[in-house]
Amino acid sequence: xxxxxxxxxxxxxxxxxxxxxxxxxxxxxxxxxxxxxxxxxxxxxxxxxxxxxxxxxxxxxxxxxxxxxxxxxxxxxxxxxxxxxxxxxxxxxxxxxxxxxxxxxxxxxxxxxxxxxxxxxxxxxxxxxxxxxxxxxxxxxxxxxxxxxxxxxxxxxxxxxxxxxxxxxxxxxxxxxxxxxxxxxxxxxxxxxxxxxxxxxxxxxxxxxxxxxxxxxxxxxxxxxxxxxxxxxxxxxxxxxxxxxxxxxxxxxxxxxxxxxxxxxxxxxxxxxxxxxxxxxxxxxxxxxxxxxxxxxxxxxxxxxxxxxxxxxxxxxxxxxxxxxxxxxxxxxxxxxxxxxxxxxxxxxxxxxxxxxxxxxxxxxxxxxxxxxxxxxxxxxxxxxxxxxxxxxxxxxxxxxxxxxxxxxxxxx
Amino acid sequence: xxxxxxxxxxxxxxxxxxxxxxxxxxxxxxxxxxxxxxxxxxxxxxxxxxxxxxxxxxxxxxxxxxxxxxxxxxxxxxxxxxxxxxxxxxxxxxxxxxxxxxxxxxxxxxxxxxxxxxxxxxxxxxxxxxxxxxxxxxxxxxxxxxxxxxxxxxxxxxxxxxxxxxxxxxxxxxxxxxxxxxxxxxxxxxxxxxxxxxxxxxxxxxxxxxxxxxxxxxxxxxxxxxxxxxxxxxxxxxxxxxxxxxxxxxxxxxxxxxxxxxxxxxxxxxxxxxxxxxxxxxxxxxxxxxxxxxxxxxxxxxxxxxxxxxxxxxxxxxxxxxxxxxxxxxxxxxxxxxxxxxxxxxxxxxxxxxxxxxxxxxxxxxxxxxxxxxxxxxxxxxxxxxxxxxxxxxxxxxxxxxxxxxxxxxxxx
Numbered sequence: 001x002x003x004x005x006x007x008x009x010x011x012x013x014x015x016x017x018x019x020x021x022x023x024x025x026x027x028x029x030x031x032x033x034x035x036x037x038x039x040x041x042x043x044x045x046x047x048x049x050x051x052x053x054x055x056x057x058x059x060x061x062x063x064x065x066x067x068x069x070x071x072x073x074x075x076x077x078x079x080x081x082x083x084x085x086x087x088x089x090x091x092x093x094x095x096x097x098x099x100x101x102x103x104x105x106x107x108x109x110x111x112x113x114x115x116x117x118x119x120x121x122x123x124x125x126x127x128x129x130x131x132x133x134x135x136x137x138x139x140x141x142x143x144x145x146x147x148x149x150x151x152x153x154x155x156x157x158x159x160x161x162x163x164x165x166x167x168x169x170x171x172x173x174x175x176x177x178x179x180x181x182x183x184x185x186x187x188x189x190x191x192x193x194x195x196x197x198x199x200x201x202x203x204x205x206x207x208x209x210x211x212x213x214x215x216x217x218x219x220x221x222x223x224x225x226x227x228x229x230x231x232x233x234x235x236x237x238x239x240x241x242x243x244x245x246x247x248x249x250x251x252x253x254x255x256x257x258x259x260x261x262x263x264x265x266x267x268x269x270x271x272x273x274x275x276x277x278x279x280x281x282x283x284x285x286x287x288x289x290x291x292x293x294x295x296x297x298x299x300x301x302x303x304x305x306x307x308x309x310x311x312x313x314x315x316x317x318x319x320x321x322x323x324x325x326x327x328x329x330x331x332x333x334x335x336x337x338x339x340x341x342x343x344x345x346x347x348x349x350x351x352x353x354x355x356x357x358x359x360x361x362x363x364x365x366x367x368x369x370x371x372x373x374x375x376x377x378x379x380x381x382x383x384x385x386x387x388x389x390x391x392x393x394x395x396x397x398x399x400x401x402x403x404x405x406x407x408x409x410x411x412x413x
Numbered sequence: 414x415x416x417x418x419x420x421x422x423x424x425x426x427x428x429x430x431x432x433x434x435x436x437x438x439x440x441x442x443x444x445x446x447x448x449x450x451x452x453x454x455x456x457x458x459x460x461x462x463x464x465x466x467x468x469x470x471x472x473x474x475x476x477x478x479x480x481x482x483x484x485x486x487x488x489x490x491x492x493x494x495x496x497x498x499x500x501x502x503x504x505x506x507x508x509x510x511x512x513x514x515x516x517x518x519x520x521x522x523x524x525x526x527x528x529x530x531x532x533x534x535x536x537x538x539x540x541x542x543x544x545x546x547x548x549x550x551x552x553x554x555x556x557x558x559x560x561x562x563x564x565x566x567x568x569x570x571x572x573x574x575x576x577x578x579x580x581x582x583x584x585x586x587x588x589x590x591x592x593x594x595x596x597x598x599x600x601x602x603x604x605x606x607x608x609x610x611x612x613x614x615x616x617x618x619x620x621x622x623x624x625x626x627x628x629x630x631x632x633x634x635x636x637x638x639x640x641x642x643x644x645x646x647x648x649x650x651x652x653x654x655x656x657x658x659x660x661x662x663x664x665x666x667x668x669x670x671x672x673x674x675x676x677x678x679x680x681x682x683x684x685x686x687x688x689x690x691x692x693x694x695x696x697x698x699x700x701x702x703x704x705x706x707x708x709x710x711x712x713x714x715x716x717x718x719x720x721x722x723x724x725x726x727x728x729x730x731x732x733x734x735x736x737x738x739x740x741x742x743x744x745x746x747x748x749x750x751x752x753x754x755x756x757x758x759x760x761x762x763x764x765x766x767x768x769x770x771x772x773x774x775x776x777x778x779x780x781x782x783x784x785x786x787x788x789x790x791x792x793x794x795x796x797x798x799x800x801x802x803x804x805x806x807x808x809x810x811x812x813x814x815x816x817x818x819x820x821x822x823x824x825x826x
Contacts, residue, residue: 013743017767090766098788102777109769111799195799216629216800237822244824254825330426352817353503354430356522364515364820373825374816375511386524386608386813387629388801400799403787404765407777409650411657412667412786 001185005193007170008113012138014168016110020087027083030161035076037157044149052146064120065147075126082130085377088395089136103406108399110136112195115186119144119201125151129158129172131380135398142175189215198380218393220384222334223253224308225366228325230342231264238341239276244365247280251310254369258315260325266318286316305332322347326354335384337369358384358391414598418606420583421526425551427581429523433500440496443574448489450570457562465559477533478560488539495543498790501808502549516819521812523549528599528607530555532614535563542571542585544793548811555588602628611793631806633797635747636666637721638779641738643755644677651754652689657778664723667782671728673738679731699729718745735760739767748797750782771797771804
């Protein structure tokens with residue numbers, strides 16, 4: 001592992017100075033290699049699937065593991081899309097000149113070496129490899145043991161593409177063993193050779209990474225997102241947005257998990273909104289006011305308000321206005337994504353200002369919590385930490401910066 | 414300590430939403446209170462000085478500890494200057510609209526609770542209190558035991574100002590004991606109630622903080638800054654800048670510690686530059702080429718090139734051009750501040766791009782490595798880490814951000 005770290009660090013120095021054309025050429029070669037290696041990737045995946053089934057792996061995990069030609073084509077496409085994105089490195093994020101004529105620029109530079117720890121989805125191998133390469137960073141990948149054969153085969157194709165473009169093979173490294181000790185070593189930062197850890201996977205993985213990491217982590221543990229409906233509020237708009245936020249996809253981190261309704265709207269909005277959700281097959285766990293609306297509503301216990309269901313279940317509460325809603329969100333939320341639906345712009349502005357979440361939304365679906373929807377092109381995850389990257393982690397968030405000062409002989413008085 | 418942490422967190426929630434006028438009123442009250450308490454502060458300082466002298470403290474540390482009316486007036490002035498700076502909270506750092514009409518803003522928000530661990534200089538109490546308050550953060554201060562009486566008296570004045578302006582006393586907390594256990598507790602983040610640690614002090618303090626902290630740290634351990642003189646280069650400009658970079662003040666982190674001279678300039682520039690430094694009282698430790706110039710040059714050993722002297726001493730080496738200079742800097746530097754002096758703009762641009770330091774400079778003094786000189790108004794320190802804050806840590810660097818999305822009922826397809 002130590003050698004892998006120092007090789008990744010050396011590769012990172014090369015990548016940091018690689019021109020865009022070279023990085024894009026490598027990305028296109030990587031995509032071609034994955035496409036060419038599709039038979040080997042599918043064969044490896046069949047082996048992983050067989051082993052997973054034999055081990056009695058849960059169907060949801062099996063589905064994440066599974067690849068077919070269409071999914072591999074999606075992986076190839078994803079790499080090509082990253083090639084087409086602008087290079088984040090070298091972007092001038094701020095510039096100014098001081099009265100003494102000294103010019104200052106804050107310029108984006110790569111972070112260095114990213115440690116990526118993930119589970120199940122073998123496609124993350126390619127996503128992470130592509131995004132880190134484009135942002136000029138080296139990456140050390142540590143995939144899940146259940147997808148190890150598939151990820152290794154995809155990784156081999158990525159390295160083929162790197163080498164074809166004349167970039168170091170160590171730019172995208174993959175931990176070769178299946179033992180868990182490697183994760184522990186990565187979390188300590190490999191003696192300074194890992195700058196940040198990006199975990200992707202279940203809660204137990206994220207919790208372990210957050211508890212043990214000695215280097216920064218870009219992640220979110222929970223996404224218990226709220227929709228608060230405040231009066232006055234157009235009912236049709238609320239219906240459309242709530243439906244999308246809760247049920248478009250229930251397993252994504254942008255899904256709404258709790259609905260808060262202003263008591264002033266309890267008579268007009270609560271029944272139609274809950275009926276809509278119930279009719280669409282969503283289980284509703286509500287307080288007394290919500291339970292009174294429909295016999296299908298089951299009573300909520302406190303834990304429901306703290307739960308990220310990631311399923312067609314929603315917790316509902318009637319609250320005494322904006323302040324009570326914000327208090328509830330501060331208490332039970334995850335500082336991920338919270339939305340207010342209202343025609344009252346002043347209330348909305350207060351919500352956007354006061355709710356301390358990475359993403360706050362007025363009159364739109366919480367499912368916009370996604371780097372692609374932000375216009376970032378692609379994302380490696382969503383972070384709820386307060387430092388460096390908050391919200392979607394795209395190419396820009398995978399860079400840091402330096403200050404370039406240009407003078408004509410200035411000295412400090 | 415745990416109670417102090419939770420009270421600081423509660424205060425941070427209030428500060429995060431405090432309008433500029435309220436924060437500025439508190440700052441002005443704080444300045445007035447420090448001014449009013451000057452006799453008590455000077456009396457406390459006299460006690461600290463007496464104890465430090467009795468303990469045989471080194472003269473340099475004694476000087477850092479010492480306050481007189483002029484220095485206290487400087488502290489008061491510093492707080493008033495922070496009040497006059499723009500509020501960093503709420504600044505829109507980026508904004509864009511997506512094709513679906515959804516508007517995105519990235520808005521600066523406070524980080525939360527800052528842990529400030531410092532030594533000797535009691536004035537840091539006020540600097541840190543003022544900067545964290547202005548940026549909407551709560552702070553937990555842990556000053557050096559040698560300045561404890563002085564810092565406590567200054568802290569009491571700051572709290573007086575906070576309370577007068579109606580802000581929570583816990584906004585600026587001070588660890589009441591002198592025992593070192595408190596530092597360890599702060600470094601673990603007080604159970605989530607400290608978001609970032611900012612240490613100010615000697616190398617042993619910084620090294621301990623960097624080794625033990627479980628939360629992000631804004632700091633630099635070393636500042637082994639280089640001046641590289643590359644041909645062609647105007648000799649007068651090089652003379653002026655080098656003199657300033659090395660000798661304006663030798664104890665600041667922006668001071669130059671090593672001089673590299675392009676071999677092409679060895680015949681024309683080396684002797685005049687070294688003679689100038691030697692005549693000004695600077696000790697020169699040089700390689701063979703440098704030693705040949707003047708009998709006063711002493712031979713450099715390898716460790717000299719790795720040393721931050723913080724004194725009138727410089728290590729000198731003749732190198733074979735730009736690439737060799739950059740290799741030397743990568744090997745011995747601290748990624749703090751490095752400068753190239755040259756009339757060759759292409760070489761300078763390559764240096765600015767390729768040298769991986771927080772601050773890279775063309776034709777100006779390294780002593781511009783300072784938040785005030787950057788135009789940040791004030792700084793709490795300079796960081797060489799790669800995350801969040803790099804270079805001077807001013808008000809903007811004491812904030813993070815959130816995304817505010819404003820829609821008209823948009824849903825995700």
